[in-house]
Amino acid sequence: MDGKVRVTADCGLFGIWDHPQAAERTSLGLFALQHRGQEAAGIATTDGRRLYEYRGQGLVEEVLRPEVLQAVPGRTAVGHVRYSTTGSSSLVNTQPFVAVYSRGEVAIAHNGNLVNARALRRSLEASGSIFRTTMDTEIIAHLMARPGPRSLEEEVLSALRDLEGAFTLIMLTPKALIGVRDTHGWRPLVLGELDHRPVLASETCALDLLRARFRREVEPGEVLFITERGIESKRLGPPTPAYCMFEHVYFARPDSRQFGDSVHEVRCRLGEALARDYPVDADVVVGVPDGGTIAAAAYARARGLPCEQGIIRSHYVGRTFIKPSTDERSASVQLKLSVVREVVAGRRVAVIEDSLVRGTTTTKHMQSLHEAGAREVHLLITCPPHRHPCYFGIDFPTEEELLAHNRTPEEIGRLIGVDSLCYQSLEGLLSAVSQPPEHYCTACWTGRYPVPINEPVAKLAFEPLPAGNPGPGPRNRP
Numbered sequence: 001m002d003g004k005v006r007v008t009a010d011c012g013l014f015g016i017w018d019h020p021q022a023a024e025r026t027s028l029g030l031f032a033l034q035h036r037g038q039e040a041a042g043i044a045t046t047d048g049r050r051l052y053e054y055r056g057q058g059l060v061e062e063v064l065r066p067e068v069l070q071a072v073p074g075r076t077a078v079g080h081v082r083y084s085t086t087g088s089s090s091l092v093n094t095q096p097f098v099a100v101y102s103r104g105e106v107a108i109a110h111n112g113n114l115v116n117a118r119a120l121r122r123s124l125e126a127s128g129s130i131f132r133t134t135m136d137t138e139i140i141a142h143l144m145a146r147p148g149p150r151s152l153e154e155e156v157l158s159a160l161r162d163l164e165g166a167f168t169l170i171m172l173t174p175k176a177l178i179g180v181r182d183t184h185g186w187r188p189l190v191l192g193e194l195d196h197r198p199v200l201a202s203e204t205c206a207l208d209l210l211r212a213r214f215r216r217e218v219e220p221g222e223v224l225f226i227t228e229r230g231i232e233s234k235r236l237g238p239p240t241p242a243y244c245m246f247e248h249v250y251f252a253r254p255d256s257r258q259f260g261d262s263v264h265e266v267r268c269r270l271g272e273a274l275a276r277d278y279p280v281d282a283d284v285v286v287g288v289p290d291g292g293t294i295a296a297a298a299y300a301r302a303r304g305l306p307c308e309q310g311i312i313r314s315h316y317v318g319r320t321f322i323k324p325s326t327d328e329r330s331a332s333v334q335l336k337l338s339v340v341r342e343v344v345a346g347r348r349v350a351v352i353e354d355s356l357v358r359g360t361t362t363t364k365h366m367q368s369l370h371e372a373g374a375r376e377v378h379l380l381i382t383c384p385p386h387r388h389p390c391y392f393g394i395d396f397p398t399e400e401e402l403l404a405h406n407r408t409p410e411e412i413g414r415l416i417g418v419d420s421l422c423y424q425s426l427e428g429l430l431s432a433v434s435q436p437p438e439h440y441c442t443a444c445w446t447g448r449y450p451v452p453i454n455e456p457v458a459k460l461a462f463e464p465l466p467a468g469n470p471g472p473g474p475r476n477r478p
Contacts, residue, residue: 010187010251010393011095011111012036012081015170015200017177017226022077023069025194025210030060030079032206035253036111037081040094044107045074046174051105055094078172080109083395092133096172099141103155106144106173110137111187111202112166112393115453120162140169152176153225153234160223160236164451166244166392170200177226184242184450185220186392186441188258191231198226203256217260241439242450246394248433249383250291250354259435264294266432270382271298271352273428279303280378280420282350284343286310288365291354295382299352310343311351311365337365345373356381356412356423357396359403363416370417379418384426384445385409391453392441 012033016022023045030041041063042055052072056063060081080095096107114120117136120143125131129142143159150158156171156178166186171178179200181189192199194212201207204214218224220239225232243259244251254264274295285307287296300307314336349369356362362379369377385404390396399405403412413421426445430437443449 010036010247010395011083011109012202012206013079013109013111013168013170013189013200014202014206015078015109015172015177015179016076016194017198018075018228019077019195019197020075022075023064023072025199026077026079027060027064027069028209029199029201029206030064030081032209032253033081033202034060036202036251037083039083040091041079041081042094042096042109043069043072043077043079044096044098044109044172045072045077046172047074048076048174050174051098051107051172053096053098053107055091055096057091057094076172076177078107078109078170078177090134093135095135095137096170097133097135097137097141099138099145101141101145102147103145103152104173106141106171108137108140108172109170110135110140111168111189112182113391114139114163114167115165115391115451116163117165119454139163140167153232156180156225157223157234157236168202175227179218179222179224179226180236181218181220181222183221183237183240184441185239185259186242186244188247188252189218191215191218191224198231200224200226203252203258205253205256208255214257240450241435242441243435243439244392244394245429245433245440245442246355246383246390246444249429254294259433259439261434267291267294267354267382268298269432270424270429271295272302273431274352274380274382274422274424275299275302277425277428278380278422280350280380280422281348282376282378283347284308284310285350285352286343288351288353288362289313289337292352292382295354296352299350299380305350308340308343310340310349310369312338312340314338336361337368339368339372341372344369346375348376348378349374350378350380351418352380352382354382355386356403356416357386358401359412359416366417376419377417378420378422379413379416380422381424383424383429384442385412385423386444388444388447390444391449392443394444396444 014029040057041060044053054068096109098107114136120139124142144155167182168187168189169180192207192212199212221236223234248266252258252263256263285296285300285305287293297307386402387404409421
């Protein structure tokens, strides 16, 4: 069909092999990854014979309650926290996605977007496939189910080699836990060890919470098959790194390590680069919580200025950027941040913010600073202006949504109500990380995409039928 495919997005994944408390450890791992998705959470487990699953909309602590974890037995598990890039939320689109096919069962947790999802879905539907969701993730299960006598390894690798775009995956069958990273490595995945058992996670902060040992990153193009035989590494193809730089700017937790760097140290270097290139005259430096606080402290140190907590964040409101709709983002802004009048009144304030994408939240923040009596407000952004859509897992799929599209920094500054607006240069951005510049994806700033984009990546024109968890508790198939 010629519809639009709903893409997955920048989500959080966790998996653990052969642990007596697999479900509980998975829920804790997801709790550490909650910042990567607050729309829905889910878990799938296996006892070696069958899969059990439970998914729901909401935060981890709301969905994976103690009674849920007790009802999903088994020693191996995969979990997922999600936010979607476009369209309304639906329980049927939550993950892990579980499918039953001729060779057994599989649960798939996906982080990223498939840029050839529409073409693949059209081809599969023409061959008789029937889809029950609007997720690109379901396509992977249909590709695995294609006829032919193949081993699990062969069917997984065959399916993955048809995919284009960003796909970091953790897959679960009754006999295997599988970790996947596409050849570009857009989205992170790490391998750890807990009680001598393998663990997979989107970020190292999940390992730290569980006191698991970090072993290494799963490499771009690597597929790890974890079975009773141990860990076997296979290759999809030669690695061509295109690490998402926005992971360092915004998504990752500062206590994580990604793409070989400490996120905290990268954000410090971003603040130092801003201080070097844009030394604005200010009396105080204020960071916008939480993404701008580390860079603000580094900027202030480099400039010899005081750094104070002039903006307070309520920790009972989630990240506004990853709310699924504009109305929800706008409403959350009113509740999320408040200004400390005594810090900013009568002073020239340098405000450090991690990014300026749509402008919904930042405009309200700047207005609040002026209302609190700030004499001047100078806004500094730790990354360049977002002028191009992201097709690899970030929630800005159209140019029209982007504040910097067809606007100069001066125009944007007037629009959001600041005395000056400074964006980090691309050179300053890339100076903060240790890999070669060509190993990072900067397409949302530069428009240079690592792979061709042949058709739009968005959700299907139809919405799926309402769906819920069968019965009052987790699914437990006989």
